Amino acid sequence: xxxxxxxxxxxxxxxxxxxxxxxxxxxxxxxxxxxxxxxxxxxxxxxxxxxxxxxxxxxxxxxxxxxxxxxxxxxxxxxxxxxxxxxxxxxxxxxxxxxxxxxxxxxxxxxxxxxxxxxxxxxxxxxxxxxxxxxxxxxxxxxxxxxxxxxxxxxxxxxxxxxxxxxxxxxxxxxxxxxxxxxxxxxxxxxxxxxxxxxxxxxxxxxxxxxxxxxxxxxxxxxxxxxxxxxxxxxxxxxxxxxxxxxxxxxxxxxxxxxxxxxxxxxxxxxxxxxxxxxxxxxxxxxxxxxxxxxxxxxxxxxxxxxxxxxxxxxxxxxxxxxxxxxxxxxxxxxxxxxxxxxxxxxxxxxxxxxxxxxxxxxxxxxxxxxxxxxxxxxxxxxxxxxxxxxxxxxxxxxxxxxxxxxxxxxxxxxxxxxxxxxxxxxxx
Ligand code: URA
Numbered sequence: 307x308x309x310x311x312x313x314x315x316x317x318x319x320x321x322x323x324x325x326x327x328x329x330x331x332x333x334x335x336x337x338x339x340x341x342x343x344x345x346x347x348x349x350x351x352x353x354x355x356x357x358x359x360x361x362x363x364x365x366x367x368x369x370x371x372x373x374x375x376x377x378x379x380x381x382x383x384x385x386x387x388x389x390x391x392x393x394x395x396x397x398x399x400x401x402x403x404x405x406x407x408x409x410x411x412x413x414x415x416x417x418x419x420x421x422x423x424x425x426x427x428x429x430x431x432x433x434x435x436x437x438x439x440x441x442x443x444x445x446x447x448x449x450x451x452x453x454x455x456x457x458x459x460x461x462x463x464x465x466x467x468x469x470x471x472x473x474x475x476x477x478x479x480x481x482x483x484x485x486x487x488x489x490x491x492x493x494x495x496x497x498x499x500x501x502x503x504x505x506x507x508x509x510x511x512x513x514x515x516x517x518x519x520x521x522x523x524x525x526x527x528x529x530x531x532x533x534x535x536x537x538x539x540x541x542x543x544x545x546x547x548x549x550x551x552x553x554x555x556x557x558x559x560x561x562x563x564x565x566x567x568x569x570x571x572x573x574x575x576x577x578x579x580x581x582x583x584x585x586x587x588x589x590x591x592x593x594x595x596x597x598x599x600x601x602x603x604x605x606x607x608x609x610x611x612x613x614x615x616x617x618x619x620x621x622x623x624x625x626x627x628x629x630x631x632x633x634x635x636x637x638x639x640x641x642x643x644x645x646x647x648x649x650x651x652x653x654x655x656x657x658x659x660x661x662x663x664x665x666x667x668x669x670x671x672x673x674x675x676x677x678x679x680x681x682x683x684x685x686x687x688x689x690x691x692x693x694x695x696x697x698x699x700x701x702x703x704x705x706x707x708x709x710x711x712x713x714x715x716x717x718x719x720x721x722x723x724x725x726x727x728x729x730x731x732x733x734x735x
Contacts, residue, residue, distance in 0.1 A: 309333065309343045316350040324363040331367045335466045341473055348470070348479040356484035358529060364484070365530050368492035371466035375415075377498040379446045382411040382453075383589035387581060388494055389505040390486075390513055390523070391423045393656040394548035394681070397505065398426045398456065399562035400570070400578045400605075401585065403613035406453030407604040410589040413449045415459040415497060419665050419673075422511065422656025424558070427458050428665075432556035432675030436623030452616045464492040481513055487526040494531070501537040501588030504528070505581055508731070509545035511653035517542055517731040524734050539584040539735040543577055544727045547650055547684045550574040554664040554678020556628060557699065566611040568602075573684075573729055575605070580730055587735070594735065633676040633699035637706045644691045645719040647683055654716035655681070661709040662700045674701050679713075686726040 307329045312322060322330075330347060333339035356364070377384050385405060389395055402412045416438075419425035427438045440448070440457040448455040467489050474480045494502050504527055507513075508520035524540035531538040550571045552561045564570045565578060583598030590597065604610040618625045659665055663674030680697040683689050696713050698706055 309339050313343065313346050313350060316347060316354060319354040321357045321360050327360065327363050328367055331364065331371070331466055331470070335371055335469060344470065345473055345477045345479070348474055348477060348482075348485065351485055352479050352482040355482075358526070361484040361488050361526060362530050362533055364488040365491045365495065366534075368464050368466040368470070368488060369495045372464050372496060373460055373462040375442055375460065375463070375497040377413060377446065380411050380413065380449050382409065383501065384411045384413065384499045385501040385503065385585045385589050386412070386414065386494060386497065386499040387503045387505060387585060388490060390490070390507050391511070392505075392507050392545050392549055393422065393424070393511060393652045393659075394550050394553040394558065395424070396426075396429065396550065396558040396562045396565075396574070397578050397581055399429065399559065399614075400565045400574070400610070401582050402454050402456055403566060403617055404578070404582055404601060404604050404610035405585055405589070406617075407609035407613045408586050408589075408600060410453070410586060411449050412454045413445050413497075414454075414456045415463070416456055417459050420669060421667070422653050422660060422665065424553070424555070424656075424659075424665060426456060428673050428675075429555045429558050430456060430623070432559060433618060433623035433625060433628040436618060437621045440621070448620050452613065452620055454613055454617050455621070456617065459493070463496050467492045483519070483523050483526055486513060486523060487530060491527050491530045495534050495536070499536070501585065502531050503581055503585045503588065504538070504540040505577075506540055506542050507545040508542065509727070510651060511656060512545040517544075521732060521734070528734060537588040539588060539733070541577070541580050541584060541733055542731040544729050544731065545652055546727050547573075548652055548655055548681055549577060551681050552678060553655060553659045553681065554662070554699070555673065555675045556631060557678035557680070559628065563611065563614065566605060566614050567608065568606040576729060580733065584733065584735060594733070631676055633678070634701045635699070635703050635706070637698045637710070638694055639696040639698070639710055639713055641689045641691050641693045641695050641719070643719060644689065645721050646688050646723050647685050647717060648720040648722075648724045649718040650685050651716040654712050655679070658709040658712040658716065661712060662698055662705050663702070676701055677705070684726075686724055688723070
């Protein structure tokens with residue numbers, strides 16, 4: 307077999323067999339196929355697509371390239387969730403303890419933030435002492451004890467995807483439905499959860515720009531998961547506005563706690579109820595509406611927050627110490643005129659928060675856990691000139707000027723009301 311012939315074949319739009327995909331992907335991981343040939347293959351996939359069979363084969367080959375995390379030692383129904391990215395997305399912090407409070411089991415492997423999107427692990431590490439580097443054995447034991455554990459993603463999960471994703475990032479080949487589906491599902495299937503719920507986002511800052519494209523991606527991933535014997539569901543949600551009112555690390559922990567106690571912002575509570583209802587339905591086989599109500603019930607009766615506290619204690623965190631902390635400096639940005647907020651660029655808001663110190667430009671950058679942003683108003687709201695728009699928090703005043711410039715360019719005001727896209731577009735189950 308020659309890589310050159312396979313590139314010719316894909317360029318003509320023909321499907322590659324499982325053996326041919328093996329040859330390319332394994333060869334690339336082993337250094338036998340150079341970057342330029344893999345990049346040509348990825349670009350051909352972007353332009354010509356892949357059949358469902360090819361996408362499934364690519365998923366399985368990348369999944370098999372690293373560790374397989376066996377969760378058979380967990381007693382009870384195991385469920386995972388994955389979001390394709392959001393600004394202010396703190397849903398995992400609410401969902402994992404709430405699912406445990408309901409009787410589900412959640413061993414959630416999460417990542418760190420890079421660029422304009424935050425990471426659950428960074429958020430949790432803003433709690434002094436909270437350990438995220440746990441072995442699988444330790445995490446499984448914790449889940450059997452209290453039902454929940456959130457830990458850093460194993461370095462050895464789908465290494466083929468890691469190498470290919472780094473190349474996609476440099477070669478304008480990220481935004482391909484089959485490549486995104488294979489990439490995400492290779493990592494999800496490497497962990498042995500019985501159920502998986504996908505939160506597929508659309509909008510200006512998301513991989514998928516339209517709800518229709520998000521549905522297409524979700525359907526592909528559902529198909530791949532079901533073919534591998536997993537229970538699957540997906541929620542299609544908008545990323546046109548940040549979720550909740552806070553974007554950062556410790557400030558998102560505070561907002562997640564409010565939500566766990568049943569007093570969170572409406573949009574965040576709504577998305578969590580939809581995702582949580584779908585996750586609990588995969589665990590217990592009751593109808594989704596009942597599961598949604600039961601999910602909201604554990605937020606209201608304090609059980610979800612109790613689970614969160616148990617998880618923080620089990621992983622060495624000091625929640626009281628975390629909640630006492632405050633950023634050294636704050637600066638407000640007020641509306642420069644009266645009118646409707648007609649648009650908010652979520653990606654720019656994410657970049658401003660990174661500029662404040664809450665995120666990383668490069669992988670090796672460190673994070674300021676206290677830096678963050680309060681978003682006072684969202685798209686569609688009418689505000690008076692002089693009303694608070696944003697409150698920035700940081701440990702150094704020098705960060706404010708450039709973040710403020712980005713934030714002012716992220717908001718558009720107008721005289722006429724605008725209709726906002728629905729937060730939840732569709733549920734696929
Ligand atoms: N997230 C992933 O893990 N992979 C992609 O290709 C896109 C988003």
